[in-house]
Amino acid sequence: MDTTLTPATAALNVELLRKDFPALHQSAHDHPLVYLDNAATTQKPQSVIDRIRRYYESENSNVHRGVHFLSQLATDAYEGARRTIASYINASDPREVIFTRGTTESINLVASSYGASFVPGDEVLISTMEHHSNIVPWQMLCERRGCTLKVIPVSDEGEIIYEEFERLLSERTKILAVCHTSNALGTVNPIQRMIRDAHALGVPVLIDAAQALPHGPMDVRELDCDFLCFSSHKMFGPTGVGVLYGKQDLLESLPPYQGGGDMIESVSFEGTTYNELPHRFEAGTPNIAGVIGLEAAVKYLQKVSPAAISSYEAELTDYATKTISSIDGVRIVGTAKRKVPVMSFLVGDIHPYDCGTILDRLGIAVRTGHHCTQPLMHRFGIPGTARASLAFYNTFGEVDALADGIRKAKSMLMR
Numbered sequence: 001m002d003t004t005l006t007p008a009t010a011a012l013n014v015e016l017l018r019k020d021f022p023a024l025h026q027s028a029h030d031h032p033l034v035y036l037d038n039a040a041t042t043q044k045p046q047s048v049i050d051r052i053r054r055y056y057e058s059e060n061s062n063v064h065r066g067v068h069f070l071s072q073l074a075t076d077a078y079e080g081a082r083r084t085i086a087s088y089i090n091a092s093d094p095r096e097v098i099f100t101r102g103t104t105e106s107i108n109l110v111a112s113s114y115g116a117s118f119v120p121g122d123e124v125l126i127s128t129m130e131h132h133s134n135i136v137p138w139q140m141l142c143e144r145r146g147c148t149l150k151v152i153p154v155s156d157e158g159e160i161i162y163e164e165f166e167r168l169l170s171e172r173t174k175i176l177a178v179c180h181t182s183n184a185l186g187t188v189n190p191i192q193r194m195i196r197d198a199h200a201l202g203v204p205v206l207i208d209a210a211q212a213l214p215h216g217p218m219d220v221r222e223l224d225c226d227f228l229c230f231s232s233h234k235m236f237g238p239t240g241v242g243v244l245y246g247k248q249d250l251l252e253s254l255p256p257y258q259g260g261g262d263m264i265e266s267v268s269f270e271g272t273t274y275n276e277l278p279h280r281f282e283a284g285t286p287n288i289a290g291v292i293g294l295e296a297a298v299k300y301l302q303k304v305s306p307a308a309i310s311s312y313e314a315e316l317t318d319y320a321t322k323t324i325s326s327i328d329g330v331r332i333v334g335t336a337k338r339k340v341p342v343m344s345f346l347v348g349d350i351h352p353y354d355c356g357t358i359l360d361r362l363g364i365a366v367r368t369g370h371h372c373t374q375p376l377m378h379r380f381g382i383p384g385t386a387r388a389s390l391a392f393y394n395t396f397g398e399v400d401a402l403a404d405g406i407r408k409a410k411s412m413l414m415r
């Protein structure tokens with residue numbers, strides 16, 4: 001490994017930051033754990049764990065309901081979290097932040113609610129590299145409404161073929177729904193340009209940012225996206241909570257998604273009127289502890305500095321790409337010019353599962369399979385890959401450990 005301290009590696013004291021993540025400091029199969037499955041879910045810093053614990057120990061109560069002391073405390077914490085998160089993504093107003101169960105539910109909400117007005121002939125435009133959660137809700141909608149799903153192809157490098165995107169985008173397109181960053185390839189899409197081109201034709205844009213928030217800052221006003229979806233657990237927060245950001249006027253115009261408590265203004269058997277934003281889209285008791293935990297994760301990221309994370313990870317990506325691709329017989333799937341440290345790879349004719357199993361025995365956690373992107377795997381003519389997905393707390397030394405592990409797998413499995 002190259003031990004020269006560049007400005008980016010010096011700016012982020014990774015060894016020190018690692019101490020904030022208790023789960024990183026354990027053994028797996030008698031080896032130090034090397035956790036490289038961050039695109040599936042990230043580990044949580046102590047501050048997030050402590051915040052959730054403190055909520056249950058001393059603030060636990062339902063929100064928006066009671067006049068009593070604890071309920072007020074819980075409501076303040078919950079709504080405070082909304083303000084923190086809104087300001088983190090630079091939303092104009094906290095009412096533009098809707099709490100959901102995660103990216104999957106955020107996309108389903110938009111497909112269901114915004115899609116309710118679609119008519120036969122309308123088109124939904126997505127890309128080949130979408131996660132199943134940005135495919136299936138649109139397929140279901142198209143089936144219900146008689147609309148057509150159009151798919152932007154990707155190149156051999158795993159980049160959106162821009163001319164094809166321009167060709168597919170039209171007045172018939174009712175929504176463009178694409179990922180900012182691919183969970184399977186690591187590709188960072190030219191989102192800003194895509195949004196500009198879509199808006200030029202009056203097409204609203206939903207961004208699946210599940211893999212964007214863990215790797216750097218996000219500014220919804222600069223992007224000018226109409227909807228942005230992300231999951232807490234992919235950005236060092238707890239599971240079971242996520243966000244749908246939507247422009248206020250657009251959200252105001254949408255019918256409710258689920259019915260129940262908290263989303264209403266008044267209910268009678270003659271009819272119901274609905275609450276204002278954001279509560280109108282948050283039926284039932286929300287994941288209060290989860291939301292508060294997500295706020296703690298955002299505060300943690302702010303302290304570390306999302307910009308410093310981006311520049312450190314750029315170096316980590318280069319190093320990992322060089323190190324892994326220099327191993328004889330290894331093929332990296334996804335070689336886009338702009339990438340986050342996600343390495344999908346194949347080793348000779350070894351099945352990814354077998355490779356993953358040997359890595360696991362060495363304490364190295366990678367994911368194997370299709371990564372919830374079966375159409376993308378089909379595009380590359382493969383059933384799946386082994387995927388090492390890194391976060392800012394991963395080190396150059398861990399990349400070396402992965403490379404050693406791959407060489408070991410090769411020597412054991414390849415003839």
Ligand SMILES: *Cc1c(COP(=O)(O)O)cnc(C)c1O
Nearest residue numbers: 102103104131133183210211231
């Ligand atoms: C993980 C992921 C999703 C789905 O997120 P959930 O937290 O499972 O709802 C969607 N898109 C991308 C790009 C993802 O990585």
